[in-house]
Amino acid sequence: MTPAAGPLYQQLASHYGQAIEKNTLRTGMRMPSVRELMRRHRISLSTALQTLRLLEERGWLEARPRVGYFVRGIAVPPLEEVADADLSAPLEAVAGAHPFAGINERISVLVESARRADVKVDLGGATPGPELFDTAWLNKTAIALLREQPNLLAQSRSTATTHPDFQAAMALRALDAGIRVAPHQVLATVGNTEAMHLALTAVCQPGDVVAVESPTYYGLLQGVESLGLKTLEIPCSQASGISLEALDLAVRTQPRLRAVVVVPDLQMPLGTLMPDAQKAALAAFCRTHDLALVEDDSYRPFVEANERPRPIKSWDTSGHVVYCESLNKTLAPGLRQGWMSAGRWHERIQMLKFAQSRNTPAFSQLLAARWVGAPAFERHLQRLRPRLRVQREQAAQAIARHFPAGTRLRLPPGGLSLWVQLPAGVRSSVLFREALREGIRIAPGAMFSNTDRYEHFIRVSCAQAFTEQTDEAYRVLGRLAAAQAAV
Amino acid sequence: MTPAAGPLYQQLASHYGQAIEKNTLRTGMRMPSVRELMRRHRISLSTALQTLRLLEERGWLEARPRVGYFVRGIAVPPLEEVADADLSAPLEAVAGAHPFAGINERISVLVESARRADVKVDLGGATPGPELFDTAWLNKTAIALLREQPNLLAQSRSTATTHPDFQAAMALRALDAGIRVAPHQVLATVGNTEAMHLALTAVCQPGDVVAVESPTYYGLLQGVESLGLKTLEIPCSQASGISLEALDLAVRTQPRLRAVVVVPDLQMPLGTLMPDAQKAALAAFCRTHDLALVEDDSYRPFVEANERPRPIKSWDTSGHVVYCESLNKTLAPGLRQGWMSAGRWHERIQMLKFAQSRNTPAFSQLLAARWVGAPAFERHLQRLRPRLRVQREQAAQAIARHFPAGTRLRLPPGGLSLWVQLPAGVRSSVLFREALREGIRIAPGAMFSNTDRYEHFIRVSCAQAFTEQTDEAYRVLGRLAAAQAAV
Numbered sequence: 007m008t009p010a011a012g013p014l015y016q017q018l019a020s021h022y023g024q025a026i027e028k029n030t031l032r033t034g035m036r037m038p039s040v041r042e043l044m045r046r047h048r049i050s051l052s053t054a055l056q057t058l059r060l061l062e063e064r065g066w067l068e069a070r071p072r073v074g075y076f077v078r079g080i081a082v083p084p085l086e087e088v089a090d091a092d093l094s095a096p097l098e099a100v101a102g103a104h105p106f107a108g109i110n111e112r113i114s115v116l117v118e119s120a121r122r123a124d125v126k127v128d129l130g131g132a133t134p135g136p137e138l139f140d141t142a143w144l145n146k147t148a149i150a151l152l153r154e155q156p157n158l159l160a161q162s163r164s165t166a167t168t169h170p171d172f173q174a175a176m177a178l179r180a181l182d183a184g185i186r187v188a189p190h191q192v193l194a195t196v197g198n199t200e201a202m203h204l205a206l207t208a209v210c211q212p213g214d215v216v217a218v219e220s221p222t223y224y225g226l227l228q229g230v231e232s233l234g235l236k237t238l239e240i241p242c243s244q245a246s247g248i249s250l251e252a253l254d255l256a257v258r259t260q261p262r263l264r265a266v267v268v269v270p271d272l273q274m275p276l277g278t279l280m281p282d283a284q285k286a287a288l289a290a291f292c293r294t295h296d297l298a299l300v301e302d303d304s305y306r307p308f309v310e311a312n313e314r315p316r317p318i319k320s321w322d323t324s325g326h327v328v329y330c331e332s333l334n335k336t337l338a339p340g341l342r343q344g345w346m347s348a349g350r351w352h353e354r355i356q357m358l359k360f361a362q363s364r365n366t367p368a369f370s371q372l373l374a375a376r377w378v379g380a381p382a383f384e385r386h387l388q389r390l391r392p393r394l395r396v397q398r399e400q401a402a403q404a405i406a407r408h409f410p411a412g413t414r415l416r417l418p419p420g421g422l423s424l425w426v427q428l429p430a431g432v433r434s435s436v437l438f439r440e441a442l443r444e445g446i447r448i449a450p451g452a453m454f455s456n457t458d459r460y461e462h463f464i465r466v467s468c469a470q471a472f473t474e475q476t477d478e479a480y481r482v483l484g485r486l487a488a489a490q491a492a493v
Numbered sequence: 494m495t496p497a498a499g500p501l502y503q504q505l506a507s508h509y510g511q512a513i514e515k516n517t518l519r520t521g522m523r524m525p526s527v528r529e530l531m532r533r534h535r536i537s538l539s540t541a542l543q544t545l546r547l548l549e550e551r552g553w554l555e556a557r558p559r560v561g562y563f564v565r566g567i568a569v570p571p572l573e574e575v576a577d578a579d580l581s582a583p584l585e586a587v588a589g590a591h592p593f594a595g596i597n598e599r600i601s602v603l604v605e606s607a608r609r610a611d612v613k614v615d616l617g618g619a620t621p622g623p624e625l626f627d628t629a630w631l632n633k634t635a636i637a638l639l640r641e642q643p644n645l646l647a648q649s650r651s652t653a654t655t656h657p658d659f660q661a662a663m664a665l666r667a668l669d670a671g672i673r674v675a676p677h678q679v680l681a682t683v684g685n686t687e688a689m690h691l692a693l694t695a696v697c698q699p700g701d702v703v704a705v706e707s708p709t710y711y712g713l714l715q716g717v718e719s720l721g722l723k724t725l726e727i728p729c730s731q732a733s734g735i736s737l738e739a740l741d742l743a744v745r746t747q748p749r750l751r752a753v754v755v756v757p758d759l760q761m762p763l764g765t766l767m768p769d770a771q772k773a774a775l776a777a778f779c780r781t782h783d784l785a786l787v788e789d790d791s792y793r794p795f796v797e798a799n800e801r802p803r804p805i806k807s808w809d810t811s812g813h814v815v816y817c818e819s820l821n822k823t824l825a826p827g828l829r830q831g832w833m834s835a836g837r838w839h840e841r842i843q844m845l846k847f848a849q850s851r852n853t854p855a856f857s858q859l860l861a862a863r864w865v866g867a868p869a870f871e872r873h874l875q876r877l878r879p880r881l882r883v884q885r886e887q888a889a890q891a892i893a894r895h896f897p898a899g900t901r902l903r904l905p906p907g908g909l910s911l912w913v914q915l916p917a918g919v920r921s922s923v924l925f926r927e928a929l930r931e932g933i934r935i936a937p938g939a940m941f942s943n944t945d946r947y948e949h950f951i952r953v954s955c956a957q958a959f960t961e962q963t964d965e966a967y968r969v970l971g972r973l974a975a976a977q978a979a980v
Contacts, residue, residue, distance in 0.1 A: 110844050110845075110848055111844075113847075114840075114843075114844045114847070117847070131649060133649035134649075136644035136647040136648050139646075139647035141643050141644055141646065141647045142643075144646050144647060145639045145640070145643055145646065148635075148639055148646065149636050149639060152632045152635055152636060153632070156628050156629075156632055157623035157628055157827075158827055159626075159628065159631050159632065159635065159825045159827040159828055159860075160623040160626035160628045160631060160825050160826060160827055161623050161826060161827050162618060162620035162621075162821070162826035162827070163826075163827075196683060196850040196851070196853070197850070197851055199848070199849060199850050199851045200849065200850045203848075203849045203850070207719075212699050212721070225848070225851075228847070228848035229848050229849065231848075232694075232844075232845055232848040232849060234699070334649070338646045338647050339647060339648060339649035339650075340644075340645055340646040340647055340648050340649070340650075340854055340855055340856060341646055341854055341856075342851070342852065342853065342854050353601075356601075357597050357598075357601050357719075358597075358719055360600075360601070360604070360715070361597055361686070361690075361712070361715035361716050361718075361719040362686060362687065362690045362716065362719060363683040363684065363686050363687045363690070363850070364683070364684055364686045364712075364829070365829065366683070366829065367827055367828055367829050367854070367857060368827055369827060369828075369856075370854060373646075
C-alpha cells in the first residue's frame with residue numbers, strides 16, 4: 007500500500023504493514039524481535055528500531071514492555087463515542103421552494119468546488135480505490151465475454167430492460183441472503199441512484215412525504231428533492247438505527263407519508279447495524295401502515311461478522327419492501343451496475359424504467375452476473391474486509407492523534423467511512439473550504455441533512471489506502487479544526 | 494446478407510445482391526448477360542435465367558427489353574404517397590388521469606406481448622442488426638482500452654458525470670455539424686431516453702404542456718406521461734415537418750406550454766427532412782416565445798445526401814435549443830451511449846443527472862469517444878447508408894407486391910423504417926396481434942400517438958437484412974391486411 011520508496015526503515019515498515027494487512031501476520035502474533043530483524047534483513051540496530059517504532063506509530067504494532075512488539079488487535083481510539091440525538095420525534099418535513107433550490111444546489115456547489123480544486127488526498131467519496139479490486143480478473147472476464155459474444159456491444163435489446171443471465175444471477179444472490187426473488191422480478195439499474203429514483207417515482211406523487219434516516223446519504227436527499235417530494239428526517243440511534251417511536255409519530259401527523267428509506271446494515275454515514283428485531287418490527291410497521299419500505303442493501307457485504315446479517319426484505323410478507331443493491335462498491339465502480347426487486351410496485355417500476363432510460367448495457371450486466379456468481383467474488387470480499395478494517399483503524403488512530411480534544415467517533419463494525427463529531431465551535435462547512443485549499447477533500451455534515459444539525463460533523467472516507475500522505479492530511483485537518491475550536 | 498445456402502441460383506443471386514449492396518455494382522451499371530454468367534460460373538442457361546429473374550424479383554435489377562439487365566436506381570414502388578393531415582391546428586392536449594395509465598400502459602402491454610411471443614421476423618424495433626456494425630473494430634478497441642487502462646472498470650468517478658475525453662470528442666463532433674459546444678457543456682446520457690427525460694424534467698413542472706410531432710416516437714409520449722406532463726400533438730407535414738401554423742395557435746391557447754420536441758431530420762416515424770428555412774423559423778419561434786426546443790438529432794447520420802443537413806442547434810443564438818443525440822443506432826446499440834448539450838438549462842440538467850443516475854460508465858464513454866473520432870466511423874456510416882437504402886427499397890417493393898390495394902407509403906430519404914398507411918377498414922392493433930401469432934412483430938400506429946388517429950398505420954423496420962423469410966413475412970402481413978380490408 008505505502009509505496010516501497012524512501013529510507014530503508016520505511017520500506018521495511020511498508021513490507022510488514024502489508025503482511026499485517028493481508029493477515030499473513032495476524033492480530034496478537036508476536037513481531038520478529040530487533041535482533042531477528044537485524045539478521046533477516048542485514049540491517050543496523052538503529053534501522054530495526056526505527057522500523058518497529060514507525061509500525062507502532064502507524065498503529066500496526068503495540069509494544070509490550072520487556073516482551074516485544076505484537077500485531078495490534080481492534081484499535082479503539084481514545085475518543086468518546088458520538089451521542090444519540092433525541093429519538094422521540096421526527097424533524098420538520100422539509101420541501102424546497104423549488105425542486106432545485108435546496109440540497110441539490112448545496113451539493114452541486116460542494117461537488118463543483120471539489121472538482122475545481124487540486125485534491126491530493128480525497129477523504130470525500132467513500133468508494134474503494136482500484137487497488138482494492140481484482141482488476142486482473144475483471145479485465146480477463148470482460149475480454150473473454152467480448153470474445154465469446156462478439157455481437158454483445160452491437161446488439162440491441164429493445165424489449166427487455168434486464169438481461170436474463172443477470173436476473174438469474176441476482177435471484178441466486180438474493181436467495182443466498184435469505185430473500186426469495188424470482189428472476190423476472192430482478193430489474194437492472196444504473197447504480198443505486200436510479201433505483202431510488204424509480205422507487206420514489208413509482209410510490210409517490212409530487213408533494214408526498216418520504217421518511218429518511220437522519221443523518222443520511224446526500225444522494226437520497228437530492229433524489230427526493232428533485233422529484234418535488236418532502237423529506238421527513240427521522241432520528242437514528244447508533245445502536246439500532248431509525249427510531250420507530252419517531253416514525254410512529256410521523257405516521258400520525260403526516261397524512262401524505264408514503265415511503266420510508268433505510269440503509270439497515272452499515273447505515274450511511276453512522277455505520278449502524280440494525281438488529282434483527284428492529285428489522286422485523288420495521289417491516290411489520292410498513293405493512294400495517296401501507297408504506298413502501300425502500301431498503302438500500304449496498305453495504306451489507308462490508309459487515310465484519312462471521313455471519314452475514316439478513317436484509318429486511320427477508321421479513322417482507324406483503325411486497326411492501328423495495329429491495330435495492332448497488333454493486334458499485336463491492337464489484338466494480340466503473341460499471342455503475344445495480345439492481346432492484348420492487349415487490350408490489352414491480353410492474354410500475356418496470357414501466358417507468360422503460361420510459362426513463364430503457365435497458366442498461368448488457369455488457370455490464372453480463373460481467374456482473376459472471377463475477378457475482380464466481381467464488382472469486384467471495385474471496386475478493388474476504389480480502390477486502392480486513393483491509394478496510396485496518397484502514398478504518400488507521401484513520402481513527404490518526405484522528406485520535408491529531409484532532410483537538412472533544413472530537414468524538416464510534417468505530418463502525420464495517421464499511422468505508424467514519425462519522426466524526428468535532429468539538430463545539432468547529433463548523434465543518436468552514437473546515438471543508440479550508441481543507442480543500444490544502445488539497446484535502448472531506449464530506450461536511452451539511453451534506454447529510456436538510457437541516458444544519460450536523461454542521462459540527464464530518465464524514466471521512468477510509469476507502470483509500472492509508473499512506474504517509476493520509477496521515478499528514480489528518481494532521482492538517484486536526485490543525486484546522488483546533489484553530490477553529492480555539493476561536 | 495442472404496445466407497449463401499439453398500439452390501445454386503439463389504446463392505448466385507445473393508452473391509450479386511451483395512455486390513450491389515456494397516456498391517461494387519452501382520446503380521445503372523449493366524449486369525453480366527446470360528451468356529457471360531454461364532461462362533463465368535459454369536452454369537446452365539436455366540440457372541443463369543433463374544438467377545437474373547430472382548435478382549429482378551428482389552428489386553436488385555431491372556430488365557430493359559432487348560438490352561439486358563441493369564442495376565436498379567431508387568425503387569419507387571407503385572404506391573400512392575401518404576397524405577398530410579390537417580396542418581392548421583394542434584390536437585387536444587392529453588393528460589392521463591394517472592401518469593401510468595395512458596400510453597405507458599398501452600406500450601407496456603404491446604412490449605410485453607411481443608416479449609412473450611416467439612418472434613421470428615422482427616419488423617418492430619428499428620435498430621440495425623449486429624451484422625451492420627463493425628463489431629471486429631468495436632471489440633478490438635474495447636479490448637485495447639481495457640489493456641491500456643486496467644483500472645477502468647474499477648475506477649470510481651463520483652464527482653464527474655461525464656468523462657473529459659468523451660466531452661472533447663462530442664464537442665468536435667458538434668463542431669463538425671456546425672454547432673459550437675464547449676467540452677464542459679457536453680453531458681453523457683443513457684441513450685436518448687434519459688436525455689429527453691432530463692430535458693423535460695428541467696424545463697417543466699407537473700401539469701405543464703409539451704408540444705410533440707404527430708405522429709411521434711412512442712418513447713417520448715411515455716416519457717412525457719411518466720413526468721405528469723401533458724402532451725400536445727402538433728400535426729406534421731411530410732414535406733417540412735412540424736406545422737408552425739398549429740404551433741402558433743398552440744402558444745396562444747396553451748399558457749402552460751413549455752417545450753417543443755422535434756426530430757428534424759428523418760422524423761420518426763415519418764422520415765421527413767425539415768428544410769433549413771423551417772429549422773431557422775422554428776428556432777426563432779421558440780426564442781420569441783421562450784420555449785425550450787428539444788432537438789433529437791439521432792437520425793441525421795442516416796440521411797442519404799451528399800451534404801449533411803445542419804441541426805437546428807446551429808441556428809440557436811439564445812440557448813433555447815436542448816440538443817440530444819443517441820449513438821445507439823450509429824455506433825453500437827449495446828453501449829446505450831448518448832449525449833446532450835442543454836443550452837440555458839445546462840446547470841440544472843447537470844444537477845438532475847447527478848441526483849438521478851450519477852455518471853454513466855466511463856468504459857462506454859471512452860469507447861464512444863475513440864470510435865466517433867476515428868475515420869473508421871465515417872467509413873462505417875458510408876457503408877451503412879447504401880445497405881439501409883437497399884433494405885428500405887426491398888421492404889417497399891415487398892409491400893407493393895403483397896399488400897392490398899389502397900396501401901400507401903412514401904420512401905423516406907434515409908433511415909431505418911417505413912411508415913405505411915393501410916387501406917380503410919384495416920386496424921393495425923388487430924394486425925399487430927394477428928401477426929404476432931405468426932411470429933412477426935410490427936409497430937402498430939397506436940404506439941405513435943395518444944389518439945387513435947394512426948390506427949390504420951404501421952411502422953415497419955428496415956434495419957434487419959432482407960431475406961427470403963422477410964419477404965415471406967410481408968406476404969403474411971399482406972394476407973392478414975387483405976383479409977381485414979375485405980370484411
